[in-house]
Amino acid sequence: MSTVLERVPSGSRVAVIRLRSLGDCVLTTPALALLKAYRPDLRIGVVVEERFGAVFEGLAEVDCILAPKASALFSWRPRLTLNLHGGTRSMVLTAASRAPLRAGFAHHRYSLIYTHRIPRAQAILGEERAVHTAEHIASAMFWLGVPATPIPRAILRATKPAAGPAPAIARGGYAVLHPFASEPAKTWPADGFLAVASHLKDVCGLEPVFLAGPRDDLRPFARFRVWNNTPLSDVKSLMAGAQLFVGNDSGPAHIAAAFGIPVVVLFGSSDRVTWGPWRTEARVLASRQGIDSLQASQVIEAVHSLKVNV
Secondary structure, rough: OOOHHHOOOOOOHHHHHEOHHHHHHHHEEEEHHHHHHHHOEEEEOOOOOOOHHHHHHHOOOOOOEEEEOOOHHHOOOOOEEOOOOOHHHHHHHHHHHOOEEEEEEEEOOOOOHHOEOOOOHHHHHHHOOOOOHHHHHHHHHHHHOOOOOOOOOOOOOOOOOOOOOOOOOOOOOEEEOOOOOOHHOOOOOOHHHHHHHHHHHOOOEEEEEEOOOOOOOOOHOOOOOOOOOOOOOHHHHHHHHHOOEEOOOHHHHHHHHHOOOOOOEEEEOHHHHHOOOOOEEEEOOOOOHHHHHEEEEEHHHHHHHHOOOO
């Protein structure tokens, strides 16, 4: 029985719908690398919101970044549309693509619009266990016809120099800290991050650089350097040159892991198996009593256990 990819002619266009979120976008790149390595003849277009488009900029694995609009997708005329999101909007886009081949996971609502329904990742991988998000997404490529191979690290490219003053200092380098998250249950208290930042600066010789979004409260971190509401392309460049990342489970942690820098990630309510750092030197900290119960001494110990180039 032929695979889906065997039914895609050479030189065809493939649209990959990846709406939301930053971490999901980053963890989609290993799957794109697998697909492009197996079928370099295909033109791969990623449908993504503008705010996350920079994740895919500069990647040899991506030929086109498409706006999440029906007109853009239809005009691109893909032979195969792969929906990796599954929400209502992505279903509308899948249908609007008019691709003769439309694939997505069978558990997606309205999956009847697919010509090919992808089974659970566990069934594809042949292992009944919790799977990482990178494995879940990559399993779709295996089912489509890519030979099963080890799933690589996420792939990002720093496409321009970081904006603003260079954060590195003469006696060492810099560490990126991300003390924010999408919900309180995933957010370690600011006092802990301040204690870690002071240790990194005074003991490790690393300049702390705090990363923040437009709605984050920066007041606790005012005595340190803060990059606030920085374009994602600049965040990539900042992370690419860092010696260490320390932060809550969130999108920036996955950016750091993609660049292969050592990371310490603090987990609260999210699943460490599903969302842990993928294929980089890492320490994951969590507590049954909640993220607030983690101590700064634990994070500092985790930092010193990593191979940080200072």
